[in-house]
Amino acid sequence: MSELRYDGRVAVVTGAGHGLGRQHALELAARGAKVVVNDLGGDRSGVGASAGPAQDVVEEIVKNGGEAVADAGNVATPEGASGLIKTAVDAFGKVDVVINNAGILRDKSFKNMSVDEFDAVIAVHLRGSFLVSSAAWSHLREQGYGRIVNTSSPAGLFGNFGQANYATAKMGLVGFTKTLAHEGAKYNIKANAIAPVAWTRMTEDLLPADFAEKVGVDQVTPLVAYLAHEENPDSGQVYTVGGGRIAKIFVAEGPGYGQQETLTVEAVRDNWAAINSADPLTVFANVGEQMGPMIQLLTS
Numbered sequence: 001m002s003e004l005r006y007d008g009r010v011a012v013v014t015g016a017g018h019g020l021g022r023q024h025a026l027e028l029a030a031r032g033a034k035v036v037v038n039d040l041g042g043d044r045s046g047v048g049a050s051a052g053p054a055q056d057v058v059e060e061i062v063k064n065g066g067e068a069v070a071d072a073g074n075v076a077t078p079e080g081a082s083g084l085i086k087t088a089v090d091a092f093g094k095v096d097v098v099i100n101n102a103g104i105l106r107d108k109s110f111k112n113m114s115v116d117e118f119d120a121v122i123a124v125h126l127r128g129s130f131l132v133s134s135a136a137w138s139h140l141r142e143q144g145y146g147r148i149v150n151t152s153s154p155a156g157l158f159g160n161f162g163q164a165n166y167a168t169a170k171m172g173l174v175g176f177t178k179t180l181a182h183e184g185a186k187y188n189i190k191a192n193a194i195a196p197v198a199w200t201r202m203t204e205d206l207l208p209a210d211f212a213e214k215v216g217v218d219q220v221t222p223l224v225a226y227l228a229h230e231e232n233p234d235s236g237q238v239y240t241v242g243g244g245r246i247a248k249i250f251v252a253e254g255p256g257y258g259q260q261e262t263l264t265v266e267a268v269r270d271n272w273a274a275i276n277s278a279d280p281l282t283v284f285a286n287v288g289e290q291m292g293p294m295i296q297l298l299t300s
Contacts, residue, residue, distance in 0.1 A: 004229050006033035010092040011228065012084060014038045014075050014132060015102030017053025020198055023217040024099055024224050025057055029066035031225070036088045038071040038102070046104035046120055075102050076123040081131035089139065097147045097228045098136050100129035107162045118165040125169035129176065146189035147228045150177045152238060154195050157249060174238055181236030182286065190235035192227045195249060196220045197242030215243045252281040253290065258297040
């Protein structure tokens with residue numbers, strides 16, 4: 001089987017100074033991509049800044065024979081995001097791949113979470129992914145090619161105690177990804193998301209210490225690299241990945257209950273079992289398809 005290569009491709013990886021992002025950058029560079037390594041260089045709560053982490057990864061890539069440049073801009077700001085894409089274009093002439101991986105944690109139970117703690121996490125994960133993708137979008141459209149990989153989380157898909165801010169941002173990225181897939185289809189821009197489980201400085205307090213090797217970042221990057229490759233045929237999908245396992249996450253709808261007469265509270269109560277039924281499940285490709293059963297009911 002032939003090796004998947006990225007020769008001639010330019011990849012931007014955010015949050016690439018540590019953990020998952022670092023591994024993504026190293027893997028793509030080892031397979032021929034020219035990489036822009038972005039990392040603000042703060043701690044996992046987003047405090048502080050340093051050019052060191054991004055530059056360290058660049059030096060490692062170059063030492064191994066690859067090509068890379070560092071960027072220490074803040075992707076949660078329009079200036080930082082646009083500057084990141086400008087760095088890619090100035091250094092390598094274009095951008096082909098965007099991997100939105102930057103993130104911070106400010107975990108608190110909901111009753112103790114401040115507005116600032118909520119907004120700060122949304123700003124990096126969700127707003128940052130929007131800003132970087134937005135800055136790259138015109139380049140991807142004009143060249144008729146692009147791959148975007150966003151980083152969601154099981155916490156966003158299923159919720160997690162103490163992470164109302166993080167979960168909100170991560171589920172927001174699912175809708176963001178699916179919308180980019182629809183809007184990018186005409187231009188051969190594919191967007192997908194991962195919901196990883198990996199031992200990093202972001203998760204070291206959440207996962208048992210003996211899981212460090214079992215759920216290493218090297219078990220996540222192969223999926224990211226494939227989604228970033230030109231051979232990947234899928235778009236608008238979400239995949240959970242970790243510990244050697246990958247599975248597609250489906251947003252699905254049950255058969256439900258409907259009546260042509262105006263619903264009442266009592267009708268909802270009396271048909272609650274049917275409303276909550278999960279057999280069979282239907283996966284819709286877009287909003288139009290999802291509205292189909294309602295339209296059929298209204299016009300029958």
